[in-house]
Amino acid sequence: MINFRYTRATDVGDAVRQIAAEPKAKFIAGGTNILDLMKYEVEQPTQLIDISHLPLRIIEEVPSGGLRIGALVPNSDLAYHPLIEARYPILSSAILAGASQQLRNMASTGGNLMQRTRCFYFYDTVTPCNKREPGSGCSAIEGINRINAILGTSEACIATHPSDMCVALAALEATVHVIGPSGERAIPFADFHRLPGGTPEIDTNLAPDEIIMAVELPPQGFASHYSYLKIRDRLSYAFALVSAAAALELDGGRIAEARLALGGVAHKPWRRVEAEAALRGEVPDRAAFAKAADILLRGSCGFAHNGFKIGLAHRVIERTLMQAAHGTPQIQAIKKIR
Amino acid sequence: MAEPLTRTPKGWDRLSPPSKVAITLHVNDVPRTLTIASWTTLLDALRNDLGLTGTKKGCDHGQCGACTVLVDGRRVNSCLVLAIMMNDARVTTVEGLAKDGALHPVQQAFIDHDAFQCGYCTPGQIMSAVALISEGRARNADEIRELMSGNICRCGAYPRIVAAIQQAMAAMESKP
Numbered sequence: 287m288i289n290f291r292y293t294r295a296t297d298v299g300d301a302v303r304q305i306a307a308e309p310k311a312k313f314i315a316g317g318t319n320i321l322d323l324m325k326y327e328v329e330q331p332t333q334l335i336d337i338s339h340l341p342l343r344i345i346e347e348v349p350s351g352g353l354r355i356g357a358l359v360p361n362s363d364l365a366y367h368p369l370i371e372a373r374y375p376i377l378s379s380a381i382l383a384g385a386s387q388q389l390r391n392m393a394s395t396g397g398n399l400m401q402r403t404r405c406f407y408f409y410d411t412v413t414p415c416n417k418r419e420p421g422s423g424c425s426a427i428e429g430i431n432r433i434n435a436i437l438g439t440s441e442a443c444i445a446t447h448p449s450d451m452c453v454a455l456a457a458l459e460a461t462v463h464v465i466g467p468s469g470e471r472a473i474p475f476a477d478f479h480r481l482p483g484g485t486p487e488i489d490t491n492l493a494p495d496e497i498i499m500a501v502e503l504p505p506q507g508f509a510s511h512y513s514y515l516k517i518r519d520r521l522s523y524a525f526a527l528v529s530a531a532a533a534l535e536l537d538g539g540r541i542a543e544a545r546l547a548l549g550g551v552a553h554k555p556w557r558r559v560e561a562e563a564a565l566r567g568e569v570p571d572r573a574a575f576a577k578a579a580d581i582l583l584r585g586s587c588g589f590a591h592n593g594f595k596i597g598l599a600h601r602v603i604e605r606t607l608m609q610a611a612h613g614t615p616q617i618q619a620i621k622k623i624r
Numbered sequence: 625m626a627e628p629l630t631r632t633p634k635g636w637d638r639l640s641p642p643s644k645v646a647i648t649l650h651v652n653d654v655p656r657t658l659t660i661a662s663w664t665t666l667l668d669a670l671r672n673d674l675g676l677t678g679t680k681k682g683c684d685h686g687q688c689g690a691c692t693v694l695v696d697g698r699r700v701n702s703c704l705v706l707a708i709m710m711n712d713a714r715v716t717t718v719e720g721l722a723k724d725g726a727l728h729p730v731q732q733a734f735i736d737h738d739a740f741q742c743g744y745c746t747p748g749q750i751m752s753a754v755a756l757i758s759e760g761r762a763r764n765a766d767e768i769r770e771l772m773s774g775n776i777c778r779c780g781a782y783p784r785i786v787a788a789i790q791q792a793m794a795a796m797e798s799k800p
């Protein structure tokens with residue numbers, strides 16, 4: 287780790303002023319990603335601005351009927367919050383599918399959104415990586431790419447976004463509330479993370495001098511018909527090879543509303559409204575689910591070691607939708623897939 | 625551990641040497657004041673500055689759980705915590721579990737079940753199990769396994785660890 291200056295933000299405005307004043311400064315919340323990356327010298331901030339004491343730790347109901355989750359709410363508190371368990375169980379489930387209880391106790395809501403890829407070469411500072419060092423090349427495309435993306439890739443980068451929580455937030459159509467030197471704005475979840483294109487060093491559409499204040503959930507939580515299914519190389523404490531969040535609203539034996547998002551396959555939680563539109567009005571059966579999977583995976587392309595993800599994703603989508611339709615969500619402590 | 629103390633961090637010359645800061649940690653109910661650099665982790669502060677070597681360094685990257693301690697009663701990976709951010713926090717390490725010469729029920733259960741081989745992961749397992757029991761979320765073996773998954777045991781003592789936790793859980797429930 288290189289030396290850095292440690293400062294504390296006294297309030298949100300102070301945090302924004304501090305980050306705007308020093309281009310190489312970074313915020314630290316739970317520290318579980320930034321410190322890991324600093325130890326490898328992948329991240330080399332000259333200043334760490336501690337935001338962990340800011341009053342952004344509450345979960346509150348908003349007039350629209352939704353919930354507003356402060357950026358510093360720890361992942362474990364969010365997963366076990368009674369309102370989340372009752373109204374947005376897909377979010378609880380996705381969070382509990384990720385990391386470990388120790389890490390979830392430390393990790394913040396905002397930090398989870400901002401966590402960086404787990405691509406092996408991004409971490410390995412002696413190899414080229416466009417995300418770590420723009421213009422140096424991508425070692426994964428011709429290298430070990432078992433964990434890399436199959437959708438939305440570019441010639442510059444084939445990394446995935448590693449979060450589980452964000453897959454559920456994408457399915458729920460959350461909104462991210464941020465503030466910067468020129469004021470507040472609200473970013474729809476679908477526009478928060480981005481595809482790598484020619485600038486893979488940029489993960490999100492959050493400006494470098496903005497801070498996340500909260501994530502807002504809309505009223506509809508799909509509490510009766512949902513599932514989060516995560517497939518990985520070991521049964522717990524491992525990142526997703528492929529994961530899916532599926533949420534349905536059924537009406538008279540047909541699908542009235544559908545949400546479907548994938549993790550582990552792209553640079554952002556992967557969603558396509560066309561796949562969801564294809565489910566609306568259909569009887570929730572395997573044929574309808576396969577069709578939605580086809581649309582969601584259209585254009586997918588594997589590399590030397592991750593081609594298996596395409597077929598796997600297909601099966602995961604069908605199974606997760608089936609679990610949602612039957613009202614039998616995947617239980618994260620029980621590894622058997624029903 | 626290889627000696628990290630004499631290693632000059634890469635890029636050292638690019639910046640001024642670290643200014644040290646005094647912080648107070650309430651470690652196992654004893655206030656301890658120490659002077660640390662900004663980059664000192666809680667794990668290194670406990671081991672190197674306070675001599676509490678019960679807490680182990682396995683991976684130093686959040687991937688093994690050997691460094692698990694309780695901060696204000698919650699289990700965390702101390703290798704990914706900056707000590708400077710913990711001023712005034714209450715820290716419980718494995719050294720703080722036994723009371724008046726009597727082992728904590730979780731420690732006793734690990735001995736009763738021979739729930740270790742080399743023992744390197746054990747302090748982390750025990751701290752994690754203590755927190756697991758106070759969290760009250762695990763009711764059966766599946767849930768214990770899942771909520772203990774942040775503690776890796778390279779010797780593979782898992783079945784005995786689960787049995788030990790079940791014993792401790794029952795013991796602690798019967799006398800609160």
Ligand SMILES: Cc1cc2nc3c(=O)[nH]c(=O)nc-3n(C[C@H](O)[C@H](O)[C@H](O)COP(=O)(O)OP(=O)(O)OC[C@H]3O[C@@H](n4cnc5c(N)ncnc54)[C@H](O)[C@@H]3O)c2cc1C
Nearest residue numbers: 315316317318319320384385394396397398400449450498
């Ligand atoms: C071993 C291991 C396994 C893991 N497994 C999983 C897994 O299976 N699934 C999963 O989803 N995650 C997993 N994680 C990742 C974990 O969820 C993230 O590290 C965590 O959510 C990051 O949150 P934090 O508060 O600790 O972020 P920090 O490390 O504090 O910050 C991360 C980044 O976010 C920025 N940031 C933080 N808060 C804000 C804010 N309010 N506004 C703007 N920027 C901000 C920081 O500047 C920094 O760049 C794992 C991590 C580890 C170490």
Ligand code: SF4
Nearest residue numbers: 405415416424443444
């Ligand atoms: S896939 Fe992206 S993160 Fe991985 S080596 Fe290529 S450029 Fe770097």
Ligand code: FES
Nearest residue numbers: 682683684689703
């Ligand atoms: S040493 Fe902290 S998790 Fe391995």
Ligand code: FES
Nearest residue numbers: 741743777778779
């Ligand atoms: S007892 Fe050896 S690592 Fe667990």
